Amino acid sequence: MSRATIVFRRITVWTVLKWALALIVAAIAIFPIWWMINVVFALPGEPVSLNPRLWPSSLSAGIEKIRMIFMETEYLRAYGISVVYALLTIAGVLLIGSLAAFEFSLFDFPGRRLLFGIVMLSLMVPTAVTIIPTYLLTSRLGWLNTMQGLVVPGLASAFGLFMLVQFMRAIPKDMIEAARLDGANHLQIYWHVALPLCRNALVTLAILTFMQTWGNYMWPLVISTRPEMYTVGQVVGLFNSPLSHHTVDTVMTANLLAAVPPLLFFLIFQRKIVEGIAMSGTKG
Amino acid sequence: MAFLEISSLSKFFGNLCILDDIDLSIERGEFVVFVGPSGCGKSTLLRIISGLEEITSGTITIEGEVMNDIEPAKRGTAMVFQSYALYPHMTIFQNVSFGLRMARKPRDFIAERVRQVSSILQLDKLLDRRPAQLSGGQKQRVAIGRAIVREPRVFLFDEPLSNLDAELRVQMRAELMELHRRLGTTMIYVTHDQVEAMTLADKMVVMNGGRIQQAGAPLALYDDPDNRFVAGFVGSPRMNFLPARLAAAESQGVRLEGIGGFGTATLPLPGLAAAPGPVEIGVRPEHLHLLSDGADEEGLVLEGEVTLVEELGAESFVHMDLADGTHVTVRAGRGAARPAGRIRVRPDLSRALLFGSDGQRLRAGDGRKV
Ligand SMILES: Nc1ncnc2c1ncn2[C@@H]1O[C@H](COP(=O)(O)OP(=O)(O)OP(=O)(O)O)[C@@H](O)[C@H]1O
Ligand SMILES: [Mg+2]
Secondary structure (H helix, E strand, C coil): CCHHHHHHHHCCHHHHHHHHHHHHHHHHHHHHHHHHHHHHCCCCCCCCCCCCCCCCCCHHHHHHHHHHHHHHCCHHHHHHHHHHHHHHHHHHHHHHHHHHHHHHHHCCCCCHHHHHHHHHHHHHCCHHHHHHHHHHHHHHCCCCCCHHHHHHHHCCCHHHHHHHHHHHHCCCHHHHHHHHHCCCCHHHHHHHHHHHHCHHHHHHHHHHHHHHHHHCCHHHHHHCCCHHHCCHHHHHHHHHCCCCCCCHHHHHHHHHHHHHHHHHHHHHHHHHHHHHHHCCCCCC | CCCEEEEEEEEEECCEEEEEEEEEEECCCCEEEEECCCCCCHHHHHHHHHCCCCCCEEEEEECCEECCCCCHHHCCEEEECCCCCCCCCCCHHHHHHHHHHHCCCCHHHHHHHHHHHHHHCCCHHHCCCCHHHCCHHHHHHHHHHHHHCCCCCEEEEECCCCCCCHHHHHHHHHHHHHHHHHHCCEEEEECCCHHHHHHHCCEEEEEECCEEEEEECHHHHHHCCCEHHHHHHCCCCCCEEEEEEEEEECCCCEEEEEECCCEEEEECCCCCCCCCEEEEEEECHHHEEEECCCCCCCCCCEEEEEEEEEECCCCEEEEEEECCCCEEEEEECCCCCCCCCEEEEEECHHHCEEECCCCEEECCCCCCCC
């Protein structure tokens, strides 16, 4: 029997339906991005019609728009700020989250449950509630329009802590004790045993943090009022604003550029994200 | 002072007493085995020696140095866990060398030590693998390798073989004995398998309810237990206990009545001063002899109904119930006929042990009261 027939045989109505559904969902998800690409890679004169064109019409026009945005607006600096903002936040969230999770999940200390409960409680408080006190605190510290003002309030991630605690709880106590007997001190146990064992969780958390930080609009909007400290989100917001003098296709270019990093990130780490969520990290 | 000395050690978890007034001395190079039923505190005692668990009161010294407040890694002890506790993200080489790397030993030294250890334990070909790629026995060897590589003064094993299948267990047991012979290092080994304990131990420490019941050479414990618990715990099948009544203690021995419901006998325990009262006679299965029909019935003979016969080839065990319901196991040779129905057995009273109602052994010359 040939391979083709085997494959053919397995195709049932159910498979067809599943595929159809998956394709429809994918099309709906991809279409706005594709449309954005079409608008960007088209001659400036072409009207942005509501009946969408299905293909890009001019590569060079698109590249020219991108060049214009990078060279003639504040976009590039904002890009830099967003990247630094995201990377610092990721580094901080991973470091603080994993250190805290290490203590919470593997060691006992007075008030452990209470403290953990309080941190978890903060998961249930919406940002809208905390943003004003956080703003006031940050401004008292004189951190308005600074990188630390942007980054520091986002470092304590209750969600990250929760996720890492779940992973680290799965590490057997014996292993920690074996490391202690092997002469590893507290930090060495953290670094050589606990951290590598939740690598998948760390990668996942890094990605989620990136997505969240890159897309964060509200906090930068409050904290960075000076154009020099604008993030990509804010700059794109300027492009989008009613008073903007940019044409629709330029605005679309700005939007597309802002969407590229998270897209790339997701495409590269897609498997890791799913794996990290599915596995508990210490099997074997 | 002994190599390792534990004195008046107690351990509480909260207000729960887990170890109660433990005294124990261990000589250099001794193979010591802690045995006892589940939950009796064996692991806790081992972990206290390793330093993983704090002491509530009492002291531990190794080579005369008090260990109470010394960090685990600095005690010169190494532990092998029942779960192996290998680091899954490291290769076998990295696992074995972890302790040395933490101690910042030079690379060449580490490589050389790991090479030596892996040749002792036949790990040479596995060094690049990860724990998940090893069999149970191999993982166990890596765990032992990780302990050996640090050249500890004392090895601590917590039920290291209990995750292995029966055959592998016997093989690893032999390997452990060989390792002990080769290294000559003091080893403390926890198990609740008394066969393992008997075969491995120079000194066997029987524990129950957080107390040491008796410590000594395995055969000494087998032949001369201090109390009913030790007598019952050591040996398989276990010792038979026949309820009886102590009628009178005379100078040549004690007169017993109501043995197994009806028998009377005099146990040769000269000088035992004990008041009349309920006692128990302990007789091992091999000290009960089947009587053929029509044999002479002089002395104590027990009669009962056969409930089960276990044929093991070279020997067989006959289980029977006496008239008063006491369950008795008899070790029999490989007889022509399989015992069935009512049978009679004669205990070898010269090997029988006597236990008071409090479970303590009553010995010849004992002045204590029952
Ligand atoms: N961290 C702890 N907190 C409270 N109680 C504990 C703790 N560790 C052990 N125990 C209790 O101490 C007692 C002795 O435990 P231990 O582990 O020493 O027993 P064990 O003799 O090793 O038993 P096993 O043969 O089942 O391993 C048990 O009753 C156990 O419940
Ligand atoms: Mg135990």
